[in-house]
Structures are given as structure tokens and as C-alpha cells.
Amino acid sequence: MGVPPSLPSPSVLAAGEPVPWWRDRRVIPWLVQGAVGLVVLVVVAFLLANLVRNLTAAGLLLSWGWLGQPAGFDIAETILPFHASDPYWRGLLAGLVNTVRVVVVGLIGSTLLGTLLGMASFSGNALLRGLTRTYVEVVRNIPLLLQLVFWYFVVFLSLPNGTAALQFPGVVLAKSGLYIAGFGEGLRWLGPHLVDGVWQAPLRWSVECAALLTGLIAYSSAFIAEVVRGGIAAVPRGQWEACSSLGLTWLQTLRRVVLPQALRVIVPGLNTQYISLAKNSSLAVAVGFTDLYSVAETTLNQTGRAVEVVLLLLGAYLALDLFISLLMNGLNRLVQIRER
Amino acid sequence: MKPLLRRLRHDLFATPADGLITLVLLGMIGAGGWAFLHWAFRQARWAVIQANSTLFAVGRYPIEQQWRLWLLTTLLAAATGLIWGLLRSHPRPDRGGQLWPRNDRLAVAVLLALSLVVPGALGFAPALVGRWLAIGLLLVLMRWLAGRFGPALPPALKRWLPVGLPILYLLGMVLIGGGFGLVAVSSSEWGGLVLTLLEATFAILLCFPLGVLLALGRRSDLPLLRWGSVLYIEFIRGAPLITLLFLGQNMIGFLLPGGLAPERVWRAAWVLTLFAAAYLAEAVRSGLSAVPRGQLEAARSLGMSTIQAFITVVMPQALRVALPSMVGQFISLLQDTTLLSLIGLMELLGTARTVMANPAFLGRNAEVYFTLAVLFWCCCAALGLGSRALERRLDPASLARSG
Numbered sequence: 248m249g250v251p252p253s254l255p256s257p258s259v260l261a262a263g264e265p266v267p268w269w270r271d272r273r274v275i276p277w278l279v280q281g282a283v284g285l286v287v288l289v290v291v292a293f294l295l296a297n298l299v300r301n302l303t304a305a306g307l308l309l310s311w312g313w314l315g316q317p318a319g320f321d322i323a324e325t326i327l328p329f330h331a332s333d334p335y336w337r338g339l340l341a342g343l344v345n346t347v348r349v350v351v352v353g354l355i356g357s358t359l360l361g362t363l364l365g366m367a368s369f370s371g372n373a374l375l376r377g378l379t380r381t382y383v384e385v386v387r388n389i390p391l392l393l394q395l396v397f398w399y400f401v402v403f404l405s406l407p408n409g410t411a412a413l414q415f416p417g418v419v420l421a422k423s424g425l426y427i428a429g430f431g432e433g434l435r436w437l438g439p440h441l442v443d444g445v446w447q448a449p450l451r452w453s454v455e456c457a458a459l460l461t462g463l464i465a466y467s468s469a470f471i472a473e474v475v476r477g478g479i480a481a482v483p484r485g486q487w488e489a490c491s492s493l494g495l496t497w498l499q500t501l502r503r504v505v506l507p508q509a510l511r512v513i514v515p516g517l518n519t520q521y522i523s524l525a526k527n528s529s530l531a532v533a534v535g536f537t538d539l540y541s542v543a544e545t546t547l548n549q550t551g552r553a554v555e556v557v558l559l560l561l562g563a564y565l566a567l568d569l570f571i572s573l574l575m576n577g578l579n580r581l582v583q584i585r586e587r
Numbered sequence: 588m589k590p591l592l593r594r595l596r597h598d599l600f601a602t603p604a605d606g607l608i609t610l611v612l613l614g615m616i617g618a619g620g621w622a623f624l625h626w627a628f629r630q631a632r633w634a635v636i637q638a639n640s641t642l643f644a645v646g647r648y649p650i651e652q653q654w655r656l657w658l659l660t661t662l663l664a665a666a667t668g669l670i671w672g673l674l675r676s677h678p679r680p681d682r683g684g685q686l687w688p689r690n691d692r693l694a695v696a697v698l699l700a701l702s703l704v705v706p707g708a709l710g711f712a713p714a715l716v717g718r719w720l721a722i723g724l725l726l727v728l729m730r731w732l733a734g735r736f737g738p739a740l741p742p743a744l745k746r747w748l749p750v751g752l753p754i755l756y757l758l759g760m761v762l763i764g765g766g767f768g769l770v771a772v773s774s775s776e777w778g779g780l781v782l783t784l785l786e787a788t789f790a791i792l793l794c795f796p797l798g799v800l801l802a803l804g805r806r807s808d809l810p811l812l813r814w815g816s817v818l819y820i821e822f823i824r825g826a827p828l829i830t831l832l833f834l835g836q837n838m839i840g841f842l843l844p845g846g847l848a849p850e851r852v853w854r855a856a857w858v859l860t861l862f863a864a865a866y867l868a869e870a871v872r873s874g875l876s877a878v879p880r881g882q883l884e885a886a887r888s889l890g891m892s893t894i895q896a897f898i899t900v901v902m903p904q905a906l907r908v909a910l911p912s913m914v915g916q917f918i919s920l921l922q923d924t925t926l927l928s929l930i931g932l933m934e935l936l937g938t939a940r941t942v943m944a945n946p947a948f949l950g951r952n953a954e955v956y957f958t959l960a961v962l963f964w965c966c967c968a969a970l971g972l973g974s975r976a977l978e979r980r981l982d983p984a985s986l987a988r989s990g
Contacts, residue, residue: 280811287815294842301841372605373598374612388967389960390922392929393936397960400952495906526827533929540829557830566823 290421302554313550314339320545322537324453335546342542343563349538350567353459354521357467358578360518364468365475366501379472386469392530399458399534406454409444421446425457439520455536459528467524474520478503478513510582522568529564539563626953635951636958637710639942643958646778648934650769655762656781661722668726672733673745686734695730698722756792778933780962782852786934787921790859794920797860798867799902805872816868823865828923832858832930855927863920870916874909875901900978907981914974918967925963935959970972 268274302308314336321331321342328350329341368379386394404422406413412421417428419439429449431437439448452460482505490500531538540560547556600606636643645656675686702723706716738747763785765771777785804816823831835858840848849857878901886896906913928937939955943947948955 276809280809283815284811297844298838298841301845305841370608371598371601372608372612374609378612378616384680384968385964388918388964388971390925390936392925393956393963396936397952397956401956412601486899526976529827529829530929532829540827540833543830544833547833553841557834557838558832560830561822561826562967564830565822568825 249421251392262395298554305551307551307553309554311555313552313555316550318546319549322542324456335550338542339539339546339559340502342537345536346525346528346531346538346540347457347565347567349456349463349536350525353463353467353524353528356460356464357471357520357524358517360464360468361471362475365479368476369479369501371497381471383469386466387473390399391462391466391527392533395459395462395530395534398462399455400473403454403458403461409446410441412446414439419446419448422454422456424454425452426450426489427452453536455531455534458534459531459536462534463524463527466527467520470520470523471517474513474516475509478509478511481512482508513581514575514579518572518579521571521575525567525571526564589753610814631954631957632951633940633954635948639938640709642938642942643779645781646938647776648778648781649772649776652765652772655717655769659759659762661725662758663757664698664722665729668729669733672730672735673737674736674746675730675980676737679792691730695727698726724801724908732950739940755789774850777852779938782932783921783924783934784926786852786856786859786924786927789856790863791917793860794863794867799871801864801868802871802875803897805868806875816975820865820868823862824869826857828862829926829929831862832926834858836930851930852932855932859920859923862923863916866916866919867913870909870912871905873912874905874907877908878904905947910978911974914970918970921966921970922963935962 269278299308300385315334318335318338319331319333320338322329322338322345325341325345327337327341327344329337364379364382367375368383370376370379406420406422408422412419417438419426423446426439426446426448427450428436431449437449439446441447479501485507486504487500490504495503506560528538532541532544541557543560547553550556599609609812645653645707648656671691675688675691699720702719704714706719711719761767761769761773763777764774801816804812805820807813807816832855835854836851839854848854882900882904883893884894886900889894891899912984925936926933927934928940931937933941936959939959943952943955
């Protein structure tokens with residue numbers, strides 16, 4: 248087999264002949280980078296020039312003074328107290344706090360459910376394994392947004408109110424919201440109770456928030472289950488067999504031997520899933536929960552400050568992602584240290 | 588019978604706890620299944636789907652122009668049959684030269700059953716049922732013709748056939764949008780499944796080259812290229828898609844000189860493309876890092892240029908490794924098209940919203956969402972299945988076996 252004829256024959260320089268500069272290995276990288284850099288620079292400059300010209304024409308040149316003006320809209324459900332007369336920045340902050348709340352609860356919930364599902368896919372019970380597999384395959388192949396609107400419009404909005412509401416110990420789920428037991432006035436433990444046919448409890452989440460959390464947890468847990476399953480599968484089979492010959496039960500084996508080793512594989516995968524969950528929480532707008540994105544959309548519609556609002560939004564989500572990554576990297580270091 | 592019983596016992600009733608779990612799960616499945624069947628056959632009013640099937644399929648596309656979409660569907664069916672048949676006619680020892688393997692017979696049966704049952708279930712007029720059946724039959728006929736006479740085709744023709752695919756795609760664009768003598772149909776009138784598929788295929792086709800370039804950039808030795816790619820990829824991956832779509836809808840008008848800004852549908856398509864490219868780049872990058880450096884060096888020492896070595900030696904291996912995660916990205920891209928409904932486009936979910944806002948169909952959310960879920964599930968599961976089949980086909984071990 249000879250050299251294919253289509254290959255260009257490398258031209259040979261005679262000894263002593265200087266290498267022309269366009270074929271000099273020290274020059275070529277700079278030429279390529281210079282060309283790419285120039286193209287990018289020209290495109291960015293063109294876009295920025297248009298931006299400045301168009302914004303000037305519209306009288307919307309970059310300024311942050313509007314953040315101090317009264318917002319004029321209300322937010323249904325906040326941890327941070329907020330009224331329509333408060334400035335825009337407080338509204339955006341209240342939205343951010345709402346986003347963080349959903350993300351934190353969602354992370355905890357989906358981690359618990361996902362870990363359980365991931366463990367169940369190694370159960371000796373074939374029915375349990377099959378059901379777990381079905382759940383993961385169904386949830387992962389249906390768009391999250393579709394699942395969210397399903398939970399909200401079909402499930403949560405058809406819940407009954409009053410005495411017909413779904414009652415669990417310490418928790419009541421009604422069309423008017425999710426009521427959770429907690430410490431009431433004077434640090435007295437208080438469960439959900441009816442006052443004139445309306446549920447009352449120390450902690451009330453709106454039905455929008457509950458639907459969003461349910462959808463997010465159901466969706467993320469399927470992905471987390473896959474991560475956990477991959478991690479457990481990465482632990483050599485001999486570990487299981489050794490434990491079973493020591494007389495450990497299935498649960499003991501998982502908890503004491505397999506999971507600690509699997510965590511090394513699981514934690515980096517979890518990081519990705521957590522960041523997706525944080526980003527996916529922005530779909531709250533579809534179920535009417537007022538998170539950061541939803542406040543930003545209203546703000547943009549009222550003020551027309553497209554550039555500033557988009558910058559704030561992107562910055563906030565980037566910061567949230569970075570924060571989760573930092574935490575998970577710390578956790579990763581903690582898990583990896585156990586290795587000798 | 589004995590082994591089956593023993594297996595059942597081993598799988599489901601190995602210990603008392605296992606038996607309890609099995610019984611509880613069986614009870615739950617029974618109750619859930621019964622509730623679902625009761626809903627599907629007693630409570631659900633499927634008229635909302637039957638009455639709006641055209642809306643879900645094509646949106647508000649003008650009725651007198653819909654023949655163009657029928658033509659496109661027919662062409663796509665013919666092309667699918669042709670490709671399918673040619674793939675099968677390619678001699679493969681492991682299949683013993685069988686023209687109709689078992690899976691293919693099954694696929695044909697499912698296909699014909701679907702093209703007969705679905706239009707019937709949707710309550711179409713007999714003429715429409717016949718049209719769908721004809722399209723299904725055309726697909727099978729093309730499959731047979733290509734399988735039967737494919738080997739006799741001149742090799743030069745077969746080599747040039749793939750060029751037909753981009754041409755078919757562009758033809759589809761022309762058929763949908765108009766031009767070249769066809770009446771223009773404004774993009775604001777596109778909708779339903781057609782818009783969903785258009786946005787998804789557009790983004791999938793264009794994000795692929797962009798993603799490969801970004802992945803190469805990220806692995807480049809040149810600091811400017813590397814840091815530029817890293818910055819772009821991490822910026823896009825750090826932002827939720829909805830904020831990027833929002834940015835696209837609200838800021839592209841400011842970034843481009845007046846009149847140059849694309850229409851809303853195309854703005855969204857470009858944002859989807861640029862978004863997916865960043866994720867695809869990461870998939871391709873992991874594939875690239877799985878190819879040993881020696882491959883590039885060996886190719887270079889054979890006298891290939893770096894670009895040639897990448898195209899003929901490195902990329903084919905990298906893409907094979909990256910295939911599962913790339914298809915995973917395509918699946919999530921297809922799912923992400925639902926987000927377009929949040930910025931006011933009439934794709935499947937957006938169409939569903941307008942249907943449910945119609946007073947005649949108020950409160951029929953469950954039926955509509957269920958139908959969409961089944962539709963998306965089938966598309967995504969099919970993509971996943973296809974990816975796994977392709978993976979097996981491209982596996983070096985199986986290639987070596989089949990020669």
C-alpha cells in the first residue's frame with residue numbers, strides 16, 4: 248500500500264535556505280490568532296456600535312437610576328417583604344430570594360428521591376427495578392415544561408379546598424396552597440388547622456410554588472437516579488460479594504460499603520444536575536410563580552431597560568451556578584480525601 | 588413451567604420483605620392503572636384533540652397552501668424509505684444478506700398500523716385516512732424498491748445520494764416558507780408540530796458544525812482561541828435557556844441595524860442553535876480527549892496535513908465516542924423547543940395553550956398535555972433507540988466481526 252496520491256507531497260526546503268515567514272512554526276499561531284481575533288473584534292465592535300446607536304436613539308442608554316424607582320407591581324409570595332411602592336431593586340431581590348428558596352428545597356428533595364431511586368435500581372426485587380427504570384425513562388423523555396404545566400393545571404389546580412383537602416400528619420395540601428406545621432406564636436408547635444373553612448398554618452406555600460417544586464423534583468430526581476446508578480455500578484462487584492459473605496444485609500452493604508465509594512463518582516455528576524436544576528427553576532414563570540426571571544420580565548416590560556435587565560439576570564444565574572459549583576467542589580474534595 | 592415459577596420466586600419473593608414490597612407495588616400499579624383507564628375511557632373528552640388535530644399539526648398555516656406540507660410529508664416518507672432500503676441493501680455478512688430482517692418486518696407492521704389507526708382515531712374524513720395510508724405505503728414501497736434494486740445502482744450515484752439530503756431540507760424550507768413562485772407564508776403563521784420540528788432540525792443541523800469548531804477551539808494550543816471558546820461555552824452553559832431566548836427576542840433588535848433583525852421565529856431558532864452548540868462542544872470535547880494523541884501523530888507522519896488528519900483520522904473516532912452524549916443533547920434540544928411557547932411562539936405547547944383558552948375546550952388540559960407527552964415521549968425514545976442502534980453498528984468490535 249503506497250501513499251494515497253491525493254496527499255500533497257511536502258515541499259522540501261534546500262539546506263541553508265531560510266524558512267519563509269508564512270511557513271514559520273513560530274509565526275503561524277500568531278497569524279491564526281490575529282485573524283480570528285480581528286474577525287471577533289470587528290463583529291463585536293459592529294454589534295456594540297449598533298447597540299449604542301439604537302439605544303441612544305431610543306433614549307435607553309445604559310443607566311441604573313431606574314432601579315431606585317417604585318416598581319408598581321406586587322409579588323404574591325415572598326420571604327423578603329415587598330410592596331408595590333418599593334423600588335425595582337427590592338423586587339428583583341425578592342425574586343432572587345424566591346428562586347434561591349425553590350432551588351434549595353428542590354436540591355434537597357431531588358437528591359433524596361434520586362438517591363432512593365438510584366438505590367432501588369439495584370434491588371433484588373425485579374418489579375422494583377422495572378418500575379424505577381420505567382419512571383426514569385418516562386420522565387427523561389418528556390419536556391420539563393410540559394411536566395410543570397401538567398402538575399400545575401391538571402393536578403394542583405384540581406385539588407379540593409376546606410375539609411376535603413388532602414391531609415397528612417403535619418401537612419395539608421389544598422387548592423389554596425400547601426400548609427406545613429411549624430412553630431407558631433410563642434414557639435408553640437402548630438399544625439395546619441381550619442379557621443372559618445380556610446386552612447391556616449405557620450408555613451404556607453402557594454400552590455404555584457408547590458407545583459413547581461413537585462415538577463422540578465420529579466424531573467431532576469430521574470437524572471440524579473441515573474447519576475447514582477452510574478456511581479453504584481462503578482463499585483466493583485467483588486465488594487458486594489465480600490459484604491454478603493460477611494453477612495451484611497443489602498441496606499448495610501449499600502450504606503457502609505458501596506455508597507461511600509460510589510460518592511466519588513456521584514458527586515461530580517451531581518454538580519451538573521444541581522446546576523441544571525437551578526437553571527430549570529426559571530421555568531417557574533409558566534406556572535405563575537414569581538421567581539427572578541418572572542420579576543425581570545415584568546420589569547423589562549415596564550421600563551424597557553432590556554440591556555440592564557438581561558445583564559442582571561445573566562449575572563444572577565451565573566453567580567448561583569458558581570456558588571453551587573463551589574459548594575460541590577468542596578464536597579468533592581471532602582469525599583476524595585478518604586482515598587489513600 | 589417449573590423454571591418460570593422458580594424465577595418468579597427468586598425475582599419477586601426471595602425474602603418476606605421482598606414479597607411485601609412486591610405486593611405493595613402490585614397494589615399501587617393496579618390502582619394507578621385502574622384510575623388511568625377509568626380516566627382515559629370514561630372521563631376524558633378526546634374531542635379536543637380530534638377537533639384541533641390540524642391546529643396541532645400545522646398551526647394557523649393557510650388552508651389553501653397546506654398541499655405544500657402534504658407534498659413535503661410525502662417527499663420525506665419517500666426519502667426515509669429510500670435511505671432505509673439502501674442501508675439494508677448494503678451487504679453485511681452478519682445479516683446473511685437478508686433483505687427483510689425481523690426488526691424491519693416489525694417496523695413495517697407498526698408503521699402501517701399507525702398510519703391506519705391514528706388518522707382513524709383522530710376522526711379524519713375517509714379521504715384523509717386514505718391519504719395517510721398512501722403515504723405509509725409509499726414509504727414501504729420505497730424501502731422495498733431501494734432494498735431490491737439498491738445493489739444494482741452505479742456506485743457513483745450512491746456516493747452522490749447524500750447530497751440530496753441538504754437539498755431536500757432546503758426544498759422543505761421553500762415549501763414551508765414560499766418563494767420560487769410559491770406564495771410566501773409568513774413565519775408568524777407557522778405553528779404546531781411543523782414549527783417544533785423545523786426549529787429542532789434547524790438547531791440540530793447548525794449546532795453540529797459550530798459545536799465541533801468550539802470543541803476544537805477549546806482544545807487548541809492557541810491561547811486566544813482556547814480562552815475565547817471557554818468563555819463562550821461557559822457563558823452559555825451558565826445561563827438558563829429562557830433568559831437567552833428572552834435576550835434574543837429583546838436585544839437582537841438593538842444589536843443589528845434596523846431592518847436586518849430576523850423575525851421572531853428565526854431569532855428563536857438562532858438562539859437555540861447557539862445555545863445547543865455550547866453543550867454539543869462539551870460532548871465533542873470529551874470524544875476528542877478519548878482519541879490517543881498518537882493517532883494524530885501517526886497520521887501526520889504519514890504525510891497528512893493537520894486538517895486532513897483531523898478530518899479522516901481523529902474526528903471519526905472522536906464522534907463515535909461522543910455519539911451517545913450528542914444524541915442526548917439533541918433529545919434535550921427537541922424538548923427545549925417547548926420553551927418557545929413562553930416567548931409567544933405557536934409551537935406544539937403554544938398551540939396547546941391557545942386551544943385550551945378556547946371556551947369550548949376549557950378544562951380539557953389533561954387530554955391535551957397527555958397527548959403532547961405521548962408525542963414527545965415517542966420522538967425522544969425513538970431518537971434514543973436510534974442512537975443505541977447506531978452505537979452498536981459503529982462499535983469497532985462488531986465492525987471487526989462483520990468484516
